Amino acid sequence: MKCTRCRAKAAVALPRHNAGFCPECFLVFFSRQVEKAIKDKKLFTNQDRILVALSGGKDSLALARELQNMEYDVTGLHIDLAIPESSERARGHVIRFCRDYQIPLHVIELEREDLPIPKLKKFFKRPVCSVCGQIKRYYFNRFALENSFSVLATGHNLDDEAARLFSNVLRWDTAYLGDQGPLLPDEQGFVRKVKPLYRLSEFETANYSFLSRIDYSFTPCPYSKGASFTFYKKILDELEHHQPGRKISFYEGFLNRARNTFARLDQEQGKEPAPCSCCGYPTTTGICGVCRIRKTISSRTTASQPTFSRT
Numbered sequence: 001m002k003c004t005r006c007r008a009k010a011a012v013a014l015p016r017h018n019a020g021f022c023p024e025c026f027l028v029f030f031s032r033q034v035e036k037a038i039k040d041k042k043l044f045t046n047q048d049r050i051l052v053a054l055s056g057g058k059d060s061l062a063l064a065r066e067l068q069n070m071e072y073d074v075t076g077l078h079i080d081l082a083i084p085e086s087s088e089r090a091r092g093h094v095i096r097f098c099r100d101y102q103i104p105l106h107v108i109e110l111e112r113e114d115l116p117i118p119k120l121k122k123f124f125k126r127p128v129c130s131v132c133g134q135i136k137r138y139y140f141n142r143f144a145l146e147n148s149f150s151v152l153a154t155g156h157n158l159d160d161e162a163a164r165l166f167s168n169v170l171r172w173d174t175a176y177l178g179d180q181g182p183l184l185p186d187e188q189g190f191v192r193k194v195k196p197l198y199r200l201s202e203f204e205t206a207n208y209s210f211l212s213r214i215d216y217s218f219t220p221c222p223y224s225k226g227a228s229f230t231f232y233k234k235i236l237d238e239l240e241h242h243q244p245g246r247k248i249s250f251y252e253g254f255l256n257r258a259r260n261t262f263a264r265l266d267q268e269q270g271k272e273p274a275p276c277s278c279c280g281y282p283t284t285t286g287i288c289g290v291c292r293i294r295k296t297i298s299s300r301t302t303a304s305q306p307t308f309s310r311t
């Protein structure tokens with residue numbers, strides 16, 4: 001197969017684009033997809049201070065590298081989840097990456113916050129990924145606001161977004177459907193959140209990281225096994241295999257034709273967020289999710305007859 005752009009030998013085949021690229025042209029293709037996402041969805045400009053959530057995996061590191069190449073003002077934030085083996089490795093990759101590419105980096109340690117994920121896994125009946133996600137969103141948002149970043153960027157790719165949409169549709173979770181998309185504007189205590197890789201598949205970000213020689217973490221989180229998202233991704237991969245382009249048309253079709261309907265529904269039904277009575281974080285439930293996690297832990301460690309609570 002020949003490169004669609006320069007006719008040299010192709011190294012990466014992309015059936016959904018009916019194209020193939022040599023290594024150099026693939027990197028150009030990747031940049032153009034990111035640029036298109038930023039411009040089409042008005043994610044940010046060169047005036048913004050962008051905080052990139054760095055997990056140590058291929059997507060977040062590829063995102064930081066690409067935004068730096070495009071001369072955006074980027075800073076990294078890593079949250080050390082204190083999960084045996086995987087967290088230490090992930091943190092090492094992030095530190096080396098930021099040192100090599102001279103990207104400023106901040107690290108929040110959940111151990112120091114007394115919220116290490118393995119401890120929380122023991123305390124809560126609900127899936128640990130839901131607790132972990134809630135805590136990460138809290139600290140990313142809080143750090144961004146307290147340190148005057150105008151944008152929080154995450155490395156979610158097309159596979160992540162399509163799987164999330166699929167999951168939300170299966171449950172007809174209208175609140176989540178109204179909130180899903182590559183741009184969540186800033187409002188009432190929430191920083192603007194963006195996903196500039198939403199047009200690129202996991203295969204494409206992996207190729208970008210490989211061709212850019214980014215040394216990313218391969219060690220999966222031990223709690224990711226059996227997560228429903230992994231299963232949904234497999235179903236969508238099968239669909240994409242038989243119908244190339246199906247994932248992006250599913251996701252973009254939602255953005256263009258359905259999302260606003262759910263966002264309106266959400267606004268009509270939604271309560272206005274107010275500051276958490278413990279920490280000031282915006283919440284619609286009086287006390288925010290992370291403060292409720294803390295309260296549950298302290299009541300369980302002091303009570304003789306512990307009870308679980310759901311948030």
Ligand code: SF4
Pocket residue numbers: 081117128129130132133221222223224
């Ligand atoms: S797999 Fe779940 S527990 Fe592990 S890092 Fe991801 S969200 Fe957190």
Ligand SMILES: [Zn+2]
Pocket residue numbers: 003004005006007008021022023024025026
């Ligand atoms: Zn080429």
Ligand SMILES: [Zn+2]
Pocket residue numbers: 276277278279280281287288289290291292
């Ligand atoms: Zn709180």
